[in-house]
Amino acid sequence: MTMLNELIDSKIIAILRGVEPHYSLQTGQAIIHGGVRFMEITMNTAGAESMITEWRKEFSKQAYVGAGTVIDLEHAKRAVAAGAQFLISPNLDVEVIDYAKQQHIPIWPGVMTPTEILAAKKAGVDAIKLFPMGTLGINYIREIRGPIADLPIIATGGVRLDNITEYFAAGAQAVGMGTKLVDLELAKAGRFEEITATVKRYTEIVAEL
Numbered sequence: 001m002t003m004l005n006e007l008i009d010s011k012i013i014a015i016l017r018g019v020e021p022h023y024s025l026q027t028g029q030a031i032i033h034g035g036v037r038f039m040e041i042t043m044n045t046a047g048a049e050s051m052i053t054e055w056r057k058e059f060s061k062q063a064y065v066g067a068g069t070v071i072d073l074e075h076a077k078r079a080v081a082a083g084a085q086f087l088i089s090p091n092l093d094v095e096v097i098d099y100a101k102q103q104h105i106p107i108w109p110g111v112m113t114p115t116e117i118l119a120a121k122k123a124g125v126d127a128i129k130l131f132p133m134g135t136l137g138i139n140y141i142r143e144i145r146g147p148i149a150d151l152p153i154i155a156t157g158g159v160r161l162d163n164i165t166e167y168f169a170a171g172a173q174a175v176g177m178g179t180k181l182v183d184l185e186l187a188k189a190g191r192f193e194e195i196t197a198t199v200k201r202y203t204e205i206v207a208e209l
Contacts (some may be wrong), residue, residue: 034199
């Protein structure tokens with residue numbers, strides 16, 4: 001399976017923004033124990049590159065480790081050097097897409113409008129991150145799916161236990177989740193079992209889809 005196919009199969013990307021080095025490994029393991037196999041550390045997190053490298057060494061047989069908030073070419077180069085297996089952006093930057101393709105690494109750029117979505121497709125991506133879904137609303141996915149039916153969507157923003165199935169019913173193939181999935185306050189307090197329990201609730205729901 002390609003990495004995208006594996007993502008579509010597992011359906012959830014855990015987004016870690018602001019995770020701190022002294023509890024990052026335990027947090028990552030808690031996520032994996034909950035059943036999520038795609039994890040990203042955002043590049044605007046202090047120490048992101050060293051944590052990506054550490055996660056790759058620790059979790060190479062358990063999960064895919066990527067970089068998020070890759071907003072420009074410099075971020076992309078630093079993320080790849082750290083060992084990121086995929087790149088996710090909040091924006092559409094053709095330089096980043098071209099670099100990722102040269103490195104044979106999946107890049108899933110952030111887009112909102114039909115124009116941006118089709119520009120990303122033209123640039124050669126195999127999926128897009130539809131963002132910010134917390135503001136756009138789930139019905140936006142349905143509306144986009146009318147004219148643009150064949151490009152996989154990773155919907156990011158606004159996903160909760162009570163609405164996650166609606167994202168997939170509307171046409172998303174995967175979702176990106178931050179604090180609703182991984183509460184870093186629990187990690188700071190060493191309550192990793194609670195993180196695992198929350199992640200399991202989500203993975204059990206999507207396993208039934």
